[in-house]
Amino acid sequence: MFDLLVSKDLSEMSEEELDSTFVVHEDGVKKFLGRIPLGCIYATFLAGLYIEMEKIVGRAAKGLILSASRNRGKIAGSAIRRRYEKDHGKMNDKKAEMIVKNMVTIWGKCFGWGKIEFERGDEFRVIVKNSLEAVGFIKIKKRGNHPVCWMLLGYTWGLLEGIFARRFEGREVRCEAVGDERCEFVFQTVG
Numbered sequence: 001m002f003d004l005l006v007s008k009d010l011s012e013m014s015e016e017e018l019d020s021t022f023v024v025h026e027d028g029v030k031k032f033l034g035r036i037p038l039g040c041i042y043a044t045f046l047a048g049l050y051i052e053m054e055k056i057v058g059r060a061a062k063g064l065i066l067s068a069s070r071n072r073g074k075i076a077g078s079a080i081r082r083r084y085e086k087d088h089g090k091m092n093d094k095k096a097e098m099i100v101k102n103m104v105t106i107w108g109k110c111f112g113w114g115k116i117e118f119e120r121g122d123e124f125r126v127i128v129k130n131s132l133e134a135v136g137f138i139k140i141k142k143r144g145n146h147p148v149c150w151m152l153l154g155y156t157w158g159l160l161e162g163i164f165a166r167r168f169e170g171r172e173v174r175c176e177a178v179g180d181e182r183c184e185f186v187f188q189t190v191g
């Protein structure tokens with residue numbers, strides 16, 4: 001499974017193909033991604049959690065979720081880089097980019113985190129339709145006044161930093177929760 005993740009661009013694979021390749025099912029239920037146990041959650045669970053956190057700690061809630069997600073993404077990204085380099089030698093940027101693209105493809109097509117596309121221009125851009133966090137937020141509150149996809153922003157951000165082994169700046173510049181037609185995340189190399 002790891003070999004496939006790091007060897008070819010998976011973004012054109014269908015949901016069914018990806019699911020049967022990466023996800024272990026038992027009794028028709030998604031159980032594992034490799035050896036990692038999987039579970040389904042309500043879209044309203046995460047959004048509701050953030051809303052409650054904001055009641056407790058105010059605007060610091062975003063910073064907490066973002067920072068925690070970024071750290072976990074970085075741990076995952078660094079582990080992927082280390083494992084790759086152990087077998088194949090130094091990872092170049094082109095390979096790093098393909099792996100990040102593959103990861104977000106799996107989140108979108110196997111986990112239902114939204115319809116996710118990854119674009120590379122002067123910066124990295126991740127575009128999401130029906131983001132899990134935004135869909136959940138809209139279900140609870142209809143419309144917000146700031147972007148709400150903190151986990152996806154933080155986790156993608158950290159993953160980029162771990163896989164590329166350098167720092168990035170990340171922002172969610174559009175969000176369905178504030179009425180935009182899609183969520184959009186921009187990541188730029190620092191320095």
Ligand SMILES: [Zn+2]
Pocket residue numbers: 131134147148149172174175176177183184
């Ligand atoms: Zn969003």
